[in-house]
Amino acid sequence: MSETKILNVEELEKLREEILAGRDPEQEQITVCAGTGCCASGALDVKEALEEAVKAEGLDVPVEVKITGCRGFCEQGPLVSILPENIFYTKVQTKNAAQIVKKTLVKGEVAKNLLYRDAATRKRITHEHEIPFYRKQKRVLLHDSGLIDPTSMEDYLAIGGYQAFTKAVQEMAPDEIIAEVKNSGLRGRGGAGFPTGVKWELCRQADGNEKYVICNADEGDPGAFQDRSIIEANPHSVLEGIMIGAFAIGASEGYIYLRHEYPLAVERLSIAVEAAREYGLLGEGILGSDFDFDLHLQLGAGAFVCGEETALIASIEGKIGEPVTRPPYPAESGLWGKPTNINNVKTWASVPYIIKRGADWYAEMGTETSKGTSIFSLVGKVKNTGLVEVPLGITLRSLIEEIGGGSPNGNKLKAVQTGGPSGGCIPEELWDLPVDYESLQEAGSIMGSGGLIVMDERTCMVDIARYFLEFSKFESCGKCSSCREGSKRMYEILDYITRGFGQEGDIELLEELGQAVKQASLCGLGQTIPNPVLTTIRYFRDEYEAHIQEQRCPAGVCKELVTYYIDPENCTGCTLCVEPCPTNSITGEKREPHLIDTETCIKCGICYEVCNLDAVVVE
Amino acid sequence: MVNFKINGKKFEAPEGTTILEAARDAEIYIPTLCDHPDLTPYGACRLCLVEISQNGKTWVTTSCNTKAQDGWEIQTETEEVNQSRKVMANFILSRCPEVVPLQRLAGSLGVDAPYFPAEKQDEDCILCGLCVRACDEIADHSILGLVGRGTDRRITTAFDSPSEICDECGMCIPYCPTGAITNLEVPVIGRPYERNAVRWKRIRQVVQYAALLLFLVLMGSTLWSQLQPVAVNLSPG
Numbered sequence: 001m002s003e004t005k006i007l008n009v010e011e012l013e014k015l016r017e018e019i020l021a022g023r024d025p026e027q028e029q030i031t032v033c034a035g036t037g038c039c040a041s042g043a044l045d046v047k048e049a050l051e052e053a054v055k056a057e058g059l060d061v062p063v064e065v066k067i068t069g070c071r072g073f074c075e076q077g078p079l080v081s082i083l084p085e086n087i088f089y090t091k092v093q094t095k096n097a098a099q100i101v102k103k104t105l106v107k108g109e110v111a112k113n114l115l116y117r118d119a120a121t122r123k124r125i126t127h128e129h130e131i132p133f134y135r136k137q138k139r140v141l142l143h144d145s146g147l148i149d150p151t152s153m154e155d156y157l158a159i160g161g162y163q164a165f166t167k168a169v170q171e172m173a174p175d176e177i178i179a180e181v182k183n184s185g186l187r188g189r190g191g192a193g194f195p196t197g198v199k200w201e202l203c204r205q206a207d208g209n210e211k212y213v214i215c216n217a218d219e220g221d222p223g224a225f226q227d228r229s230i231i232e233a234n235p236h237s238v239l240e241g242i243m244i245g246a247f248a249i250g251a252s253e254g255y256i257y258l259r260h261e262y263p264l265a266v267e268r269l270s271i272a273v274e275a276a277r278e279y280g281l282l283g284e285g286i287l288g289s290d291f292d293f294d295l296h297l298q299l300g301a302g303a304f305v306c307g308e309e310t311a312l313i314a315s316i317e318g319k320i321g322e323p324v325t326r327p328p329y330p331a332e333s334g335l336w337g338k339p340t341n342i343n344n345v346k347t348w349a350s351v352p353y354i355i356k357r358g359a360d361w362y363a364e365m366g367t368e369t370s371k372g373t374s375i376f377s378l379v380g381k382v383k384n385t386g387l388v389e390v391p392l393g394i395t396l397r398s399l400i401e402e403i404g405g406g407s408p409n410g411n412k413l414k415a416v417q418t419g420g421p422s423g424g425c426i427p428e429e430l431w432d433l434p435v436d437y438e439s440l441q442e443a444g445s446i447m448g449s450g451g452l453i454v455m456d457e458r459t460c461m462v463d464i465a466r467y468f469l470e471f472s473k474f475e476s477c478g479k480c481s482s483c484r485e486g487s488k489r490m491y492e493i494l495d496y497i498t499r500g501f502g503q504e505g506d507i508e509l510l511e512e513l514g515q516a517v518k519q520a521s522l523c524g525l526g527q528t529i530p531n532p533v534l535t536t537i538r539y540f541r542d543e544y545e546a547h548i549q550e551q552r553c554p555a556g557v558c559k560e561l562v563t564y565y566i567d568p569e570n571c572t573g574c575t576l577c578v579e580p581c582p583t584n585s586i587t588g589e590k591r592e593p594h595l596i597d598t599e600t601c602i603k604c605g606i607c608y609e610v611c612n613l614d615a616v617v618v619e
Numbered sequence: 620m621v622n623f624k625i626n627g628k629k630f631e632a633p634e635g636t637t638i639l640e641a642a643r644d645a646e647i648y649i650p651t652l653c654d655h656p657d658l659t660p661y662g663a664c665r666l667c668l669v670e671i672s673q674n675g676k677t678w679v680t681t682s683c684n685t686k687a688q689d690g691w692e693i694q695t696e697t698e699e700v701n702q703s704r705k706v707m708a709n710f711i712l713s714r715c716p717e718v719v720p721l722q723r724l725a726g727s728l729g730v731d732a733p734y735f736p737a738e739k740q741d742e743d744c745i746l747c748g749l750c751v752r753a754c755d756e757i758a759d760h761s762i763l764g765l766v767g768r769g770t771d772r773r774i775t776t777a778f779d780s781p782s783e784i785c786d787e788c789g790m791c792i793p794y795c796p797t798g799a800i801t802n803l804e805v806p807v808i809g810r811p812y813e814r815n816a817v818r819w820k821r822i823r824q825v826v827q828y829a830a831l832l833l834f835l836v837l838m839g840s841t842l843w844s845q846l847q848p849v850a851v852n853l854s855p856g
Contacts, residue, residue: 303768320765325662325684478746478765478772482665485710488770489735516706519679519699520665 005280008288009166016157023158028063028105029083030054032092033146035070035232036225036264037386038077042094043067046078049097057101069233071146072387073133076116081128081146088128089114119383119405133384136403138365140373141349142389145233150268153275156236162281164352168244169289172355177248178204181351183359185371190216190307190344191419191448192524193370193437196351199341202331203249206339211251214335214342215242216312217258217265220304221420222471224451226375227345229387231258231265234349235272239295241348243281244355246293249341253294257312260299270297304475308523309342311477322477323523344449346375367393370436374447380416380454383408390435397431400454411456415539419448421468421475422528424535425461444535446528460557461540462547465533466494472529483526486517490533498558502548507537556618559603563619566607568593570615577607577616623691630687638682638693639667649682649695650704650724652711652796653747658756660684661748665707666728670694679703705729715742718797743799746772750791750800758790 006012032038032047050065071079076090082104089100089111096114103111115124116131125131128146148155156162168177182197203211215238219227231238242254256273258266273295276282284292298316305311306321313335315321334340350372354362363371370392376399379385383405390399396416400406407413415425418435424445426433433439437447455464473487490513493506514530514537521527537544546552553561566586571593578586578594585601588594593615596607608616623630625642632641637660642649652664660683669682672692679700687693694700708725713735715721725733746765751774754763762782767773776782792800 305768325681327686474769476769478767478769479661479663479748480665481663481707481710481714481745484746484769484772485714486706489710489713492735512702513706516703520668520703520707522662522665522681 004278006287007280009170012157012162012166012287016160019154019158026084028061030063030065030100030105031068031081031083031146032065033069033071033077033079034067034150035074035077035229036262037070037074038079039264041077041091043078045094046080046092046097049094050080050100053097053101054105056098057106059105063101063105066149067151068148069145069150070142070229070387071128072142072229072389073131073384074386075384079146080114086127088116088126088131090116132405133386133388133403136390136394136398137388138373138391139389140353140365141230141237141346141375142233142387144237145229148234150233150235151271153236153272153279156234160356161236162240164355165240165243165247165281166287168247168355169287169291174204174248174250177244177355180359181248181354184354184362185359185366185369186347186350186354186362187370187437188344189346189350189374189450191422191446193447196343196347199331199343200245200249202329203251203339203341206332208339209250210253210338211249212335212338212340213242213246213249213251213254214309214312214316214340215254215256215345215348216307216309216342217256217269217345218300218307218312219259219262219345219449220307220475221422221449221451223379223417223453224377224420224449226377226387226450228262228265230345230349230375231262231269235265235269236276237349237352238269238345239272239276239281241351242295243286243293244351245341245343245348247291251341252292253296255296255298255316255335257298257300257306257316259302261302266297266299273297303477304471305477305523305525308525311523312342313340320477322479323525325522346450365391367434367436369438374435374450376435376450376452378404378452378454380452381407381409381411381413381456381459382454392436393434395432395434396426396452399435399452400431404454407456411458413454413456414459415455415461417445417453417455417464417468417532418451419446419528419531420451421471422446422525422531423448423451424531425455425464425539426535427539430539444538445531458555458557460498460553460555461536461543462494462498462553463555463557465536466491466498468532469494469529472525476525476529480520480522480526482517482520483522483529486513486521486526487529489513490517490530494533497544497547498553499560500547500551500558502544502551504548506548507541507544511537552619562603563598564596564601564603564605564607565598565617565619566594566596567615567617570613572613572615574613576610576612580606580610582606621687621689623687623689623693625693626695627692632687635686638669638671638685638687641687642682642695647695650708650728651683652721652724652745653749654683655749655752655794658749658752658794661752663747664711664745666704666711666724668700668703668707670697670700701728709734711745713737715745715797717741718743718745720797721745743797744774745797745799746774747796748774749794749796750774753791753794757794758788760784760788760790763791 030050032043034043054063078092080089080092099111103109112124117124144159178197178200186196187193217227282294300306303321306315308323311321311323330340366372373389373391375389378388388403415427417425426443440447469491473491476483476487478484510533514534517530518527543554546554551561556562573591583600583602585597586594620631630641649667651667653661662681662684667682668679670679673690705728708728708730712721712725713733716733716737751763755761762776
C-alpha cells in the first residue's frame with residue numbers, strides 16, 4: 001500500500017483542500033506550452049532558459065516555471081504565459097528569456113515585441129482571450145489544457161479533477177448517469193456520431209458480468225491531432241471520463257488503444273495511469289465504494305484501419321487488425337467476446353464536464369441534433385493553424401475565415417477537406433453550411449475525427465483526390481476485394497489523369513467504381529475511401545475535364561502538365577531566382593529578363609515561390 | 620425461428636441461419652468465391668451482396684456473414700446489387716485474368732473481359748482466405764496465414780518458412796476456388812520452400828544423369844572388351 005492511496009471521498013476532498021491551501025493564486029508563475037507543436041519549435045529549451053534567467057535574477061519570491069499541455073495556437077509557438085496577469089507571449093525564443101524575466105517579472109512591464117500582433121488591425125494583443133483566434137472559440141475540453149501540468153495529479157485535483165467521478169459514484173445510480181449523458185445529446189466524436197448514452201445503455205443491458213470499456217486513441221488521419229493534444233495536455237480528463245463510463249456500464253476493465261507514433265502522449269498517459277493507480281483511483285474498491293476498475297494501455301502497431309472498432313478489438317486480442325462484419329456489435333460481443341463499449345478520446349473527455357455541470361448546460365451548446373462543442377484541427381492554407389474548439393453548428397466560413405484568419409498569402413481559398421482521407425472536399429460556395437453531422441453528410445463529406453484541411457487556388461483537386469487515394473490504398477487492410485482493388489484501381493486512374501494520360505469516360509468510370517466500393521465494402525474505411533474522389537468530381541468537375549480534355553492543370557500543380565516560363569515584361573532581371581534553381585535552368589544577364597530552359601527544368605516551383613514580381617508563370 | 624422474405628418468397632429458418640444458407644437451401648443463386656459451407660464465413664470477395672429492407676430502411680450487405688432476422692425483406696438481384704457485383708467481378712478478374720473459373724463467373728455477371736491491366740499476368744490467388752480457414756479449421760494446423768496490408772497482402776507461412784506438415788497435409792487444396800494451390804510437385808505457397816525444392820530437384824537430376832552416364836560408360840567398356848576377339852594362344856604346351 002502506498003502512502004498516497006486515497007481511501008474515500010472525504011480524504012480526496014481533504015487532499016484537494018491541502019493542495020489549494022499550499023498555492024497562492026497571486027504568486028507569479030510562468031507557464032510554457034509543451035504540446036508537440038511547441039516542443040518542436042523549442043519550448044523545452046525556452047523553459048530551461050527561463051528557469052536559468054529566474055535563478056540568475058535572484059528574485060525575492062520564488063517564481064515557478066512550469067510546462068502545460070497544448071494551447072492550440074501551434075502556428076505561434078512556443079507560447080509562454082505570465083500568471084496571474086495572464087500575459088500571453090508568442091514565438092518566444094531562448095534569447096528572449098532574460099528579457100521576459102527582467103522586464104515582466106521584475107519591472108512589471110509587458111514585452112511588446114513578444115505579443116501577438118493581429119494582422120488585420122496591426123495591433124499588439126496582451127491577453128490570450130482577446131486574440132481573434134481564441135475569441136470565437138468555446139473551449140470546454142481544451143479549457144484546462146493551458147493551465148495544468150499534464151504530468152501532475154495535484155494540478156488536476158487543484159482544478160476540481162475527479163469531482164465528476166466522485167459525484168457519479170456517490171450520488172448517482174448507473175442509470176441516472178446514462179440518462180444524463182443521453183440528455184446531454186453527446187454523440188460519438190470519432191466520426192460516426194452515434195449517441196453516446198444509447199451506446200452505453202446497450203452495453204449496460206447486454207448479458208454478462210464481465211464487460212469492457214475501450215478508449216479509441218488511434219488517431220491516424222493526416223492533419224488531425226486533437227486526440228493527441230487532449231492526451232498530452234490533460235490525460236486525467238480522459239481517465240475520469242472512462243472511469244465514469246465504466247461505472248455506468250458495469251465494466252471492471254478498460255483499455256486505451258493509443259498509437260505508438262505519439263511518444264509524448266504515450267509517456268504522459270502512462271504517467272497519468274500510474275498516478276491514478278497510486279492514488280487509489282484505479283484498482284479495487286475505488287474511494288471506498290464497491291467499484292473495481294483497472295485500465296491498460298495498449299499501443300497500436302501502426303495500422304490506420306485499427307481505428308475501426310472491430311479491427312481495434314482484434315488488434316487488442318492479438319489478432320490481425322482486420323475489421324469483421326457487424327452485427328454482432330461490440331456492445332453485444334466485443335473484446336474477448338464480452339460486451340464492450342468503445343468511444344473516442346474526445347467523447348470520453350466530454351463526460352466529466354457533462355456530469356459536473358449537468359446535461360442542460362451541455363445541450364445548450366450546438367444545434368438541434370448535434371450538441372456540445374467539438375475540436376477541429378485547422379491546417380492547410382490558413383493564417384492561424386492549430387486546434388480550435390467551437391460549439392457545433394458554427395459555419396465553416398467563420399471557422400476558416402474568422403478563427404483561421406483566412407488565406408495567409410492572399411490566394412483565393414477554394415475548398416476545405418473535412419474528416420481526413422475518408423471525408424470529402426467542400427467548396428467555398430458551401431461554406432455557410434453549419435458544421436454538424438447531418439449537414440456535412442449531405443454535402444458528401446463526414447465529420448470524421450475533425451480534421452479541416454483548407455485549400456486555395458494553388459491546390460489541384462485531382463491531385464488531392466490522388467493523394468488521399470494513395471493513403472487509402474496503402475492503409476487498406478486488404479481483406480475486401482472492393483477496398484483493396486478499388487482503391488488501387490481508382491488511384492491508377494487518378495494517377496494517369498494527373499500525368500496527362502486521362503481518357504474520355506474516366507470521370508464516369510471513377511463515379512461508377514466509387515459508388516460500388518462505397519456500397520460493397522465491409523467497414524467504415526472502405527465505405528468512405530471514395531469520398532474524396534466523389535466530392536471533388538461533384539464540385540470540381542471542370543478541373544477533371546481540363547486535365548483530361550486539354551491536358552492542363554488549372555492550379556498549376558500536376559508537374560507533367562505544366563511548364564514554367566518567365567514573362568519578360570514583368571522580369572526585371574533581379575537574379576533572385578537564379579541561385580535557388582536546383583538544376584541551373586535559369587539563365588540571363590543582370591537587369592535583363594531571364595529565361596528558363598524547359599529541357600532541364602524539373603518543375604520544382606522554387607522560382608515561382610521566390611519571385612516577388614509575378615514574373616514566373618505556370619501554365 | 621426467424622421469419623423473413625427472399626425475393627418475395629416467405630422463409631422460416633432457425634435462428635443464426637445466414638442469408639446465403641437460406642438462399643442456397645431454396646436454390647436461389649447468389650454468386651460467391653470466398654464462402655464454403657464447411658468454413659466460417661469471412662466476407663472477402665464481396666460478390667454475395669444482397670439488398671435488405673426493413674421499416675423503410677434499405678441497405679446492402681454481404682449475405683455470407685449476415686444472419687437473417689425477423690421481418691427482413693431480402694432482394695438478391697436488384698439493379699444496384701448487380702452493378703456492384705459486376706464491378707467486384709471486374710476487380711477480381713483484373714487481378715487474375717487467366718483463371719478460367721473466374722472468367723466464367725465474371726462472364727455470368729456481365730464482365731466479358733477484365734477492364735484493368737493485371738499486375739502479374741499469371742496471378743491466380745484472389746486472397747479469399749479459404750485455404751487459411753481450411754488450415755485453421757479443417758486441418759487444425761494454422762500454418763497458412765495472410766500477411767501484408769492492402770495491395771501487399773499475400774498468403775504464406777510464418778516468415779515464409781517451409782513446413783514439413785504441408786508436404787503431407789494438402790487439406791487446403793480442395794478449398795481453393797482458383798486452383799492456385801497444387802500438390803503436383805510442391806505446394807506453391809511459401810516461396811522459399813519452393814525455391815529450395817527446385818534446387819534439390821536440380822541436384823537430383825544432375826546426380827541421376829551422372830549415374831546414368833557412369834553406368835553407360837561402364838556397360839560400354841565391358842561390352843567393348845567382350846566384343847574384342849579373344850587372343851588364343853595356339854602354341855602347344
